[in-house]
Each structure stands twice: as C-alpha cells, then as structure tokens.
Amino acid sequence: MKSNYLLAILSAFLLWLAWPPIPYSAILLLVAFVPFLVAVEQTLRGNYKNKGRKVFALAFLTGVIWNTASIYWVYNAMNAFLDALPSFLISLIPYTLAPLLMACAFRLYYQMRKKNNILISFMGLASFWIAYEYLHQSWDLSFPWMTLGNGFANSHQLVQWYSITGVYGGTLWIWLCNICFFLLYWQMKNKVAAYDNRILMGTAAALVLIPSLGSIIWYSQYEEHVNPSEIVTVQPNIDPFGKWGSITPEEQLNILTTLSQKVAKLNTEFFIWPETAISDSRGINEEEFREYPQYKKVLEFLEPYHNGNVLSGIESYTIYSDQRTPTAKPLGNMFYDSFNAGVLVDGSSKLQFYHKSKLVPGAELMPFGSALAVLKPFFAHFGGTTGGYGSQEKPSVFYSASGIGAAPVICYESIWGNYVAEYVKMGAQFIAVITNDGWWGDTSGKDQHLLYAKLRAIENRRWVVRSANTGISAFINQRGDIVQKSSWWVPTALSQEINLNEELTVYTRYGDILVYLSFVTGLISIALLIVRKRN
Template sequence: MRNNYLLALLSAFLLWLAWPPIPYSSVLLFIGFVPLLVAIEQVMRGNYKRKGSKVFGLAFFTGFVWNTASIYWVYNAMNAFLPALPSLFVALIPYTLGPLLMALAFRLYYQMRKRNSILLSFMGLISFWIAYEYLHQSWELSFPWMTLGNGFSNFHQLVQWYSVTGVYGGTLWIWLVNVVVFLWYWQRREQVEVYSNKILLSVTSALVLIPSVGSIIAYSQYEEHINPSEVVTVQPNIDPFGKWGPITPEEQMRVLMDLSQKVAKLNTEFFIWPETAISNYGGINEEEFREYPQYRAVIDFLEPYHNGNVLSGIESYQFYDDQRTFTARPVGNLFKDHFNAAVLIDGSSKLQFYHKSKLVPGAELMPFGSKLAFMKPLFQHFGGTTGGYGSQEEPSVFYSASGIGAAPVICYESIWGNYVAEYVAKGAQFIAVITNDGWWGDTSGKDQHLLYAKLRAIENRRWVVRSANTGISAFINQRGDIVQRSSWWVPTALSQEINLNEELTFYTKNKDLIVYLALLTGLISIGLMMVRNKKITNDSPND
C-alpha cells in the first residue's frame, strides 16, 4: 500500500500545483487525478482485504492534502472571529469534510466497478463527484471554494464557455480528460488494448483542444456593447483586528470619503465601499439610519455628484416584536437581529438594504442552528452574533435613481455562480463585490478570492467591481480580464469607466444544468450499483 499512497500524494501535489493563484498552471488539472486512479485500480485488482476501505482512505488522503495545502489560510480567517481552539475546530470542516465527501464518491465508484463496466463506473464517479460539489454549496456547512471548475480562474482564457455551463462545466471537463488519460496510461502499462489507444489519444486531444481553441477564439473576438458608467472603488486598508480600537467609525468614514474624492469625477455614478465600511459601536439600526451622523456625512459627500450613489457594506440590525427568525435574540420586550449587510445611499431619502445570505459556517452561522439551539450558551463568548447573523433567502438588486442595477455581493457570496446569476437575472447590470479579505492576512486566500470573481464576470458577461478593505480591490471586465487592481495593504481608490450590460447569457438564464444532469446519471448509477449483473465484465474487480 505504500506505493499506492505515494501515488495518492502525487495526485495531491499536482492538484495543489494546478490550483490558483499559480498562473497558467491549471492545465495540470487534466492529469491531476491520474496517479490516484492508478493507485485505486491497483487496490481493486490486487490481493487486498477490505478494498472499499482502502479506496476510501486513498481518496481521502489525496483530498485532505490537496485541500489543506490550497486553503491553509482558512485557519487565519476563523481565528479572526473565534478563539484558538474553536478556530481550529471550525477550520477542520473545510480541511476534512470536503475530502470525506470526495472519498465517498470514490467509494461508490468502487461499488459500481464490482458490478459494472469501467466506463459505466466512471460515469458514476463523475456524477457522484459533481453531486458532492453541489451538496457542498447547498447545505449549511457549505464551502464551494474547492469546486474543480474554479481551478481555471488562473487561466480564464480557456473557459469563456462558462457563460454557457458555469464552473460545473469545468469540473466535467477536468474529469473527462483525466478518465481518458488514465485509460490510455493503464492500457499502455498493462500492455492490453480493451479500447484503441489511438482512439483514446484522439479523444484526449479533442477533449482538450476543442474547448480551449473555441474559448480562445471567443475571448479574442468578444466585444463589449458600449454603455459606460463611471465607478470608483475604495480600499481604506483598515486593520480588521484593530477596528474600533485606534480608529473610530467617524474616522473610518473620513478615510473612505477622502480616498473617494481623490479619484472621483463629477459624472461618477457609483462609489463602492467595502464590507462593514459603515458602522457604529453595536451596529446601526436600519429603521433609524437617517438619524445617524454616518448617513448625513454620506449625503453631504454625494452633493457634488448629481447621479452619485454610495454602495457600501454596513453592520446593521433590526428590531422585531416577536422572534420571527432563529437568529433574533431577546432584548427587553423586543427581538434583535444583526446583519452583515449592504446599503445603497443616493441624494434622495430612499434607502435600499441587502442582508448577506451566504454566511460563513462557524463565524457568521451556526450550522443547523435550529437543531443545535441547546449549544447557544457555549457560543456566547463569540460576541454579538450568537446563533449567527440574520439573512435573506434571495438576492436583491440595488437600483440607482437613473435606473442602473447593481448586484451587492458580500464577500463569501461571490463563490456561488448560481447565486450571483440570480442578481443578474433580476436586472443587475454590473456586479459589486464588497469584502474584507484582511482577516486572512497576506496569504493566497485573498488572491484566490479575486481570481474567482473573474469567473462570475464570464458567466454573466458583467463587469465586476471589487472593493476590499484590506484585500485586493479591482475592476474586471466582461471577458474576465483584471483591468485595474490595487496592491495588498495599500490604502487607495481606483476609478474606471465600465460598460453596463443588460443581455443575459445562457448560464444566467438556466444556471447549473450540468448539476441536474449529473444528479440524474448519479441516480441511474446507484440503480446499476444495486442490481447485480448476470455476468461480471472482465474489467470489473473482485473482492
């Protein structure tokens, strides 16, 4: 088994090397799983006991090493919110839970191989893998950071067709190439030819070249419809660990406005400020926001900009007469709900709020909180978000007085392609990602977060404007090119004329159709797994 684990380690190394932010390395994803598939094949054909457990262990080992090496920075992020021991516990969720689900997909693949041909079994493996990725973006322990299709964010010229398939198209592409390369390599090594090696090489070439060449042509020929809007994004660079210590909420507002004014033009229509940029000690009451000095300061700031709007992160709360949400906590005779939110402020008295929906498990959300309510006293030392922040179920679009629709995407939400597409389907003409990547420190996390935003631009053919407190602020065009970006740990503001877009892509209108196809083929695979064939094929392993 030692050699098999070395092969599994080789897969983990290739997958890590292929993962952002290493530029143009994503082509290694096409062979990343081949060593692991070889190791698993050797187990299935070898003289081992408990083969299923060994297959599971190999797959988990690859997934754990690959995930931990790629997202080591998660511990930094959790440690910003939680004490050391709970931080380590929460960080183990993405380090281990994803790999466990990956390993389960391989375990089910092994079960299929005992009863079905290798091609049918690979259909099952790909279906189970995509089902795992979909589950990991859908439940309360969601963390879709490591969805395979995200791996092409460092080489976006190859995946312009994400405007049709989304990132799951990338996942399917990677797996199809890995399977064909594995079949070719295994046959060459074993000196057999169940399938023609020439055909396998031809299929591999076609699978890699046709989508790549087609994408590069689409990239080179893509032209944006001219519909300009002047936008400013601000990076105040305020240390999140020292917030409200050396700097007050009023001082933060002055920093934001001063940076904005340095690059603003009279025709600037949107000022994008980062996550929790507007706040107060204890938060801001949404019903009474107009009475706060922060609101008055923004209104005064906007006076020279006749079509100006400030789209900003805000720490807010609401009071209810009853506990209408699980996250609302009793305060006297009322119930108080805290939000990590966004607000749109213009020259009128109109206010638009959006409450972050995709909350970070552990830091902003107690997973399965309604079922784990008894644990709330254990989490009270976490601060003002005991039981989690409040949220809203669906995205909402902010509209300026001139009718421009903006998608207020808060931090973690920008990883969900289908969720961001809902904003666009509802009328968003550009995407504003407001975030605070400073919790992670100067790690690859901030770079990965920036690069993933390129995929949202391609999927929806919308400009993405990123405003990061201490991360990387940027403008990304409809092809996924980073047109402007800030440096790490530098207070700055950037101004850019972007093009608004109203056309909807196939992906925006139809979302993740590949997932539904995979779920269907996954159900078929489970059915095949449960029905023993009368004749076991010669490429099926025996226990």
C-alpha cells in the first residue's frame, strides 16, 4: 500500500507542476492523474480490507498536496492579519474542502467499479468530478479557483475552444486523456488486452492532437472586428493594509487622477480604477454620493474628456427604512447594507452602481449564516465585515452616454466563467476587472488571478481590462493574449486602444452545457449503482 501512496504523491506533484503560473507545463495535466489512477487500480485489485476507505484516503492525499502547493498564498494572506495558529486553521478550509469533495467523487467511482465495467465507471467518475467542481462554485463556501480547466490559463493557445465549452471543456479533456493513457499503460504493464492497444494509442493521440492543434490554428487565424475604443487602466499602488489609515480618501483620489492624466488622450472613453478606489472613512451613501467631494473631484477630472467615463470600485452603503435584505444591519431606527461596489461616473449627473455578487466566503460573506458565526472575529480581520456585505443577485452592465457597455467585474467574480458570460449576454462589449490583489503579497495568487482572466477573454471574445490596486494590471485581447501589463507594486497607468465586440460566442449564449450533460450521465451512473445493488 505504501507504493500506492507514493504514486498518489507523484500525481499531486505533477498537478502542481502543471498549474499556473508555472509556464509551459500545462500539457502535463493530460497525464498527471495516471500515477494516481494506477494507485487506485492496484488498491481495487489488491488484497486489502476497507478498499473504499483507502481509495478515499488516496484521493484526499493527492488533493490536499496539490491544493496546498498551488494556493499556499491563502495562508500567506491570513498570516498578515492573524497569528500563526488561527491563520493555519482558517487556511485549512480551502486546502481541505475541495480535496474532500474530490475524494467523495472517487469513493463513488469505487462503488461503481464493484458492479460495472471500467469504461462505465470512468464515465461516472468524470461526471462526479464535474459535478463536484460545479458544486464548489455554487454554494456558500464557493472557491472555484482549482477547477481543472483553469490549468490551461498559461497555455491559452491550446484552448481557444473554450469559447464553445468554457473551462469545463478543459476538465473533460483532462479526464479523457488521463483515462486513455492510464488504460494504455495498465494493459502494457500487465500484458493484457481488454481493449486493442492500437486503438487506445490512436485514441490517445487524437485526444491530445485534435483539440490542441485545432486550437492553435484557430488562435493563429482569429481576427478581431475593428471597433476601437481608447481605455486607460490605473494602478495606484496603495498598501491595502494601510489604506484606511495612512492615506486619506482625498490623497488616494489625487493619485488616481494624476496617474490617469499622464497617459490619457482627449478621446479616452473609459478610465478604469481598482476595487474600493473611491472611499470615505465611513463609506459613501449611494443616495447622497453627488454631495461628496470625491464625486465633484471626479467630475472635475473628466471635464477635458468629452466622452470620458470613470469606472471605479467604491465602498458604499444604502440605508433602508426596514430590514429588507438578510444582510441589512441596524442603524438606530433604520437599517443599512454595506457594499463592495462598482460605480460609473460620466459628465452628466447620472450614476450607475453595481454591488458585488460573488462574495469571498468569510471576508465578505458569512457562509451558511449562523452555523459558522463563531468564525466572525477571524474573518473580520481579513478586510471584511462581520455582518457580511450586501450584494445583488444578477450582474448589471454599465453603459456610457455613447452606448458602450462595460462589465464591472469585481475581484473574485472573474473566476466564474458563467457569471461573467451573463454580463456579456446583457450587452457588455468589454470586461473591466477591478481588484485589489494586494492582500496576498508578492505570491503566485496575483499571477493566477491575472492568468484566469485570459480564459474569460476567450470564452466571450471580449477584451479584458484589468485594474489592480497593487498589480498586476493588464490589457488582454480577444484571443487571450496579454497585450500590456504592469509590474507588481508600482504606481502606474496604461493606455490601450481595444476593439469592442457585440457578437456572442456559443459559450456566452448557452453557458456550461457540459455541466448539464454531466448531471445526466451522473444520474445514470447513480441509477446503475442503485439497480445493481438491488439485483
């Protein structure tokens, strides 16, 4: 059994080695699970007791090592706020939760293998895995950072077909290749021929070459429709840990406007400022924002730019006469909601607000309400609010006076392909990601967050303009190429002419079809389990 655990560790190492931001290694994902599948098969065929538990343990071990090595920066961020022990305990949630779900998928696979042939069981495994990934982006503890399809973010030339399938197409591709290579290896090693090795070799070659070569051809031939718009993105580089103490809101706004003016042109149409760029010591009342000096400063800044708009992050709140939302908190005889929000300011008196929907569990959202209320003091230190932020259910598009639609995607939301696609379906012609990213320090977290935005560009064939407080800010074209990017932890502004797009991709129109298909095959697999068990 010891050798099986070593094989599981080997798979974890290959998965980490293939994961962004390590360059030129994503192709390893197509074989990274093979050692682990060998370990599982040897366990199934071995003379062991409690085989199901051993399969679960192997999967959990692989998942924990892979996740911890790839998102170690979660602990790094927590440790900046808390002592070592609380930081470690909270970090265990993202380090172990996904591996637990992964292990459950393999436990179900084990049950199928006892009653069904290996191909039907593998169909169930792929379905259970995709179902786990979808669950992990849909519930209160959502953290889809480690969805397998994200692994190609650093090799976007290979996955241009994400404009049809989204990242779940990548997940399915990875599993099909790993299953095929595993069958080929197992048969050759054990000198059996349950399936013709020549067919397996041909299938494996086709699975690798057809999607990748087809994508490379698509990438090389893709041309953007010319519909130019001049955009500026700003990186003020304000230390997030001292943002509400060592620097005043007025000083922050002066930095933003000064940097913007250095690269702006008279025909600049959008200035993109990062998450919480507009703030006040007590937050900004959305109903009264026009009375704030910050609003007047933005209007003054926009005067030379006749078609100019400022799309910025803002810390805001709204006051209610009653508790009309679950997150509303008492304020005397009234109630209020705090928002991590976006705002669009133009030369008129019109204001457009968007309230971040995909909230970070713990920091911005208390998962499962009162069930985890004991953790509120810890989460409050992570830049959040113990009562939770308010939010809106659906995305909304900011429209300029000239009719250009922009998607105000705030930080963590850029990880959700299906959610970003909703902005585009509603009319967004480019995607603006406003984020902080300074909480993690100079770790791979900021690089992964940048690289994942390339996948949103491909899925929707929209330019992505990224404004990150401390970096990395960037312009990404419709093929997923990073055309310009800033350095980490430097104040700067970038200017770029982008092409707006109004056409909708297959993925934008129909979303995660593969998830729905996997639910069907998953239900079939569960039905087979139940029927065979009764028989």
